[in-house]
Amino acid sequence: MGLREFVVRRLVQLVFTFWAFFTLLFVLFRLVPGDPTSMFLLDGMTPEQREQRIAELGLDQPLHVQYVNYIEQLLTGDFGQSFIYREPVIDIIVVRFMNTIVLMGTALFFAYLIGVTFGALMGWWRGSRFERGGIIVTLVARSSPEFWVGIVLLSVFVFWLGWFPSSGMRTTGGELGGGFIQRYGSIDFLRHLFLPALTGAIVYLATPTLLMRSTMLDVLKADFVEIKKAEGLPEMTVLYKHAARNSVLPLVTVMAIATGAAMGGSVVIETVFNWPGMGREMVRAVNTNDYPIAMAAFFLMGSVVILMNFVADLAYVYLDPRVEYE
Numbered sequence: 001m002g003l004r005e006f007v008v009r010r011l012v013q014l015v016f017t018f019w020a021f022f023t024l025l026f027v028l029f030r031l032v033p034g035d036p037t038s039m040f041l042l043d044g045m046t047p048e049q050r051e052q053r054i055a056e057l058g059l060d061q062p063l064h065v066q067y068v069n070y071i072e073q074l075l076t077g078d079f080g081q082s083f084i085y086r087e088p089v090i091d092i093i094v095v096r097f098m099n100t101i102v103l104m105g106t107a108l109f110f111a112y113l114i115g116v117t118f119g120a121l122m123g124w125w126r127g128s129r130f131e132r133g134g135i136i137v138t139l140v141a142r143s144s145p146e147f148w149v150g151i152v153l154l155s156v157f158v159f160w161l162g163w164f165p166s167s168g169m170r171t172t173g174g175e176l177g178g179g180f181i182q183r184y185g186s187i188d189f190l191r192h193l194f195l196p197a198l199t200g201a202i203v204y205l206a207t208p209t210l211l212m213r214s215t216m217l218d219v220l221k222a223d224f225v226e227i228k229k230a231e232g233l234p235e236m237t238v239l240y241k242h243a244a245r246n247s248v249l250p251l252v253t254v255m256a257i258a259t260g261a262a263m264g265g266s267v268v269i270e271t272v273f274n275w276p277g278m279g280r281e282m283v284r285a286v287n288t289n290d291y292p293i294a295m296a297a298f299f300l301m302g303s304v305v306i307l308m309n310f311v312a313d314l315a316y317v318y319l320d321p322r323v324e325y326e
Helices: 003-031 038-043 047-056 061-073 090-125 131-143 146-160 178-186 186-202 206-219 223-230 236-245 250-262 267-272 276-285 291-319
Strands: none
Touching: 003 061, 003 291, 038 047, 090 131, 090 186, 090 206, 090 250, 090 267, 090 276, 090 291, 131 206, 146 186, 146 267, 186 206, 186 250, 186 267, 206 250, 236 250, 250 291, 267 276, 276 291
16 A cells, blocks of 8 residues: 555544544534523523523534534534524634643653653663662652642742742733734743643653653664664664654654643643633533533534644654555
8 A cells, every 4th residue: 555545544534533522512512401591590581481592502503413413513514503602602612722832832842852861861871870869850750739739839930939920811901912922922921821831841841751761661672773883873862863852753653642732621631720721611612501512512622632643643654754655
């Protein structure tokens, strides 16, 4: 099988996976007990008004009709209208999604940058104090709950040192610009971003560090590493240009999966730092039976996971010529 056939087959699988995924979402959310009018009953909604509201939302139609309408909306990029906000879902979810992308993307970038570097050094200096200390620090970070890490950082950098703000994306009374640079590039925003991003980086640091160390130990046993050393190449050249480069391949798949999961938003981090992201909005939508927003949030999160796995498959073939198209 050639590269073209491999890509075509993966694209077909990608389409089928998407169809299966959002079909499952449709079914699961329709099986959830209750309906989106339940929270309005305490406000004096009569049974007639309730039935009228259900009809307006299209929930009185047969499931197969709702499913066809749902498919049509997805194909046109229309996720419908929020039951609670009474606004188009796309207008609500895009802002939250971008906030989560910036937060978790920053956290993952530094987690993998630091993790790959330290993991390579730990594998290269096996048996040293650096490796033993690195393993201890990494395992402590991995076993620490997100809320605990966030609270410790808040206690140190906010309440003790007073260097950073405690929550939100901007200072009270400040304005977020309309453009991407104006919104996410200001000094005030970066100061608000630092602590939640640092929390995410600490939480996600263990996986790339330990995986890089493990693969480095395997690669260092290969003959080509000894040959490069015998050629008189500098130690750092052998480490990063040859050993580390061949050790990073397993991280491609892991990073893709971690990226997809992180883009769904860390509910804990967003809650601790009051960050208006996808995670908090997804939980709110589920608690209030706001089906359109909940499905859109889960759909975006799952879509990123599926797409990143597809990218990982293609990247693996590109990075490792030994991979066969099977």
